[in-house]
Amino acid sequence: MSSASPRPPSPSARLGASIVRGAMTLAGGLIGYALALYLIDRGILAGPNNLLYFTILGVLLAYLMSGAPARRGGRLWERSLDRLSRIPPEAVLAAGAGAALGLLLTVLLNNVLADVPGFTWYWSQLIALLLVLGSAGFFVANRRMLPFLRAVDGTVDVEDTQVRDKVIDTSAIIDGRIVDVAEANFLEGTLVVPHFVLTELQRIADADDPLRRQRGRRGLEVLDRLVENEHVRTEVVHDDPQPGVPVDDKLVRLCLQRGADLISTDYNLSRVAALQGVRVLNVHELASAVKVTYMPGERLSLVIVKPGREAGQGLAYLDDGTMVVVEDAAEMVGRTVVAVVTSSLQTNMGRMIFARPDGIGEGA
Numbered sequence: 001m002s003s004a005s006p007r008p009p010s011p012s013a014r015l016g017a018s019i020v021r022g023a024m025t026l027a028g029g030l031i032g033y034a035l036a037l038y039l040i041d042r043g044i045l046a047g048p049n050n051l052l053y054f055t056i057l058g059v060l061l062a063y064l065m066s067g068a069p070a071r072r073g074g075r076l077w078e079r080s081l082d083r084l085s086r087i088p089p090e091a092v093l094a095a096g097a098g099a100a101l102g103l104l105l106t107v108l109l110n111n112v113l114a115d116v117p118g119f120t121w122y123w124s125q126l127i128a129l130l131l132v133l134g135s136a137g138f139f140v141a142n143r144r145m146l147p148f149l150r151a152v153d154g155t156v157d158v159e160d161t162q163v164r165d166k167v168i169d170t171s172a173i174i175d176g177r178i179v180d181v182a183e184a185n186f187l188e189g190t191l192v193v194p195h196f197v198l199t200e201l202q203r204i205a206d207a208d209d210p211l212r213r214q215r216g217r218r219g220l221e222v223l224d225r226l227v228e229n230e231h232v233r234t235e236v237v238h239d240d241p242q243p244g245v246p247v248d249d250k251l252v253r254l255c256l257q258r259g260a261d262l263i264s265t266d267y268n269l270s271r272v273a274a275l276q277g278v279r280v281l282n283v284h285e286l287a288s289a290v291k292v293t294y295m296p297g298e299r300l301s302l303v304i305v306k307p308g309r310e311a312g313q314g315l316a317y318l319d320d321g322t323m324v325v326v327e328d329a330a331e332m333v334g335r336t337v338v339a340v341v342t343s344s345l346q347t348n349m350g351r352m353i354f355a356r357p358d359g360i361g362e363g364a
Contacts, residue, residue, distance in 0.1 A: 005043045010241070016077020017070040024066040025059055032058020091140050098139030102132035163189040165260035166281065169251050170200050172263045174219040177283050181218075182232040191226060191263075194254060200247055252276055257350065291320050291351055294341045299358060302339050304332045324353045332357070 036054030039045040045054075106128040113119045164190055172178050173193075181187050201223070205216025227234050241253040248269045253263050255278045262273050263281045270280045294300065302316035307330040314329030316339075326332075326339050339355035 004104075010078060012081050013074040013078040014111065015074070017074030019077065020073030021063065021066045021070040024069065025063045025343055027181045028062020028065075029055050029059040032056070082362065094139040095136040098136035099132045101139075103137035103176065105131050105135070165190045165192050165258055166263050166280075167192045167255050167258070167260045168263040168270065169266060170197050170199070170204070170219065170247070171265040171269075172283055173197070173201060173222050173343075174204075174215050175265045175283055176218065176222045177287065178263060179225045179229065181283070181286070182229050185231055187232050189233075189261075191232050191234045192254075192258070192260060193223065193226075193234060194240075194251065195236060196240055196247055196250055198236065248272065252278055268339060286321075288346075290320055290350060292318075294344065294353055296341050296343060298341045300339050300353075300355060301336060302326065302355075303331050303336050304334065306333060318353075322351055322353060324355055327354070327356045330355055336359065 032054040033051065035058070036045060036051040039054075040051065045051075058185070080187075100167060106124070109127055109131075110124055110129065113123075138349055166187065168178065168191055178187070182191070201216055201219045203216075204212050205220055207213050207216065223234075225243050226232065237254075239257070240250065241257055242250055248266075251262060251264075252273045254260070255273065255301045256276065261281055263283065264270050264273070265283045267282075267284075270282050273280050300318075302318075302324055304314040304316050307313065308315050308317050310326055312330050314326045314332055315323045316326055316329075316337075318324060324339070327342075329337060329339075338358045340358045341353055341355050343354045345352045345354070
């Protein structure tokens with residue numbers, strides 16, 4: 001069994017590694033330059049050419065030795081950015097307001113204590129540090145009590161209601177109903193198709209199993225229709241937030257990074273994403289929500305297609321696929337009946353309607 005390939009670094013980790021490597025290379029050049037100056041002053045080296053050569057030597061040695069520190073620095077940079085991205089905006093504003101108040105108090109105290117014997121720059125900076133940190137910490141800890149930050153919170157809530165991008169998964173693409181939703185102008189924002197979803201879809205389309213191959217090709221046709229649709233903007237992104245992990249985990253992570261919604265028909269993925277704070281648009285739930293609601297006493301013309309699970313029951317289906325359980329209709333399979341709705345039941349699989357025969361029409 002072959003070992004798993006190492007996880008490639010993320011873009012943020014590569015950026016951090018480049019910064020660390022660049023800084024170390026620059027430091028190596030400066031050290032080589034300073035060492036060359038020292039040796040020239042001592043008479044060990046002669047001529048300006050050696051100064052240039054030592055500087056280049058320092059740059060090369062530092063670059064060659066900076067590989068491992070750069071990788072560690074890149075991982076540290078990635079973790080730091082991840083933690084900073086989780087800081088609430090109101091906490092940053094509260095810290096800034098507290099720091100500004102602390103500096104203002106420092107200026108006032110400096111004017112009062114300037115003539116006090118023994119009051120030096122050391123005490124001024126110590127007071128400034130204590131007031132800035134204490135005031136900022138107090139404002140952050142009690143930011144919910146500050147009226148101007150409550151107003152900011154309200155603004156953020158309004159922004160959250162604006163149009164957000166929609167990340168679509170493989171199940172929703174293969175399902176195909178998202179095209180009808182887009183054509184009906186119920187889909188706003190940019191429809192984001194991750195490249196790893198395209199890869200998974202292509203793998204399904206190339207499968208040996210005929211059913212999987214048919215589903216994959218259907219998904220590719222749905223994507224073509226989405227791209228050609230004028231009512232929605234479709235964008236393919238190459239972001240891979242967590243290489244080497246399952247596609248579902250990548251989708252959740254991508255939604256969290258972009259602040260986007262997730263479109264899916266996968267029940268388990270929808271639950272996991274919702275638990276992590278991602279808003280999920282489940283096409284199954286949408287289809288169930290827009291179905292016509294029938295009140296008790298309404299009459300329906302139905303074709304009994306097969307017997308039900310319980311004795312005496314017959315099953316029929318509405319045009320939208322809703323199952324209707326008709327009592328005392330097991331012997332009416334293949335016939336058209338007029339049934340009166342008695343009740344309905346909402347389940348995870350959709351809505352079920354219960355009815356009883358009111359009259360028998362013509363045979364099917």
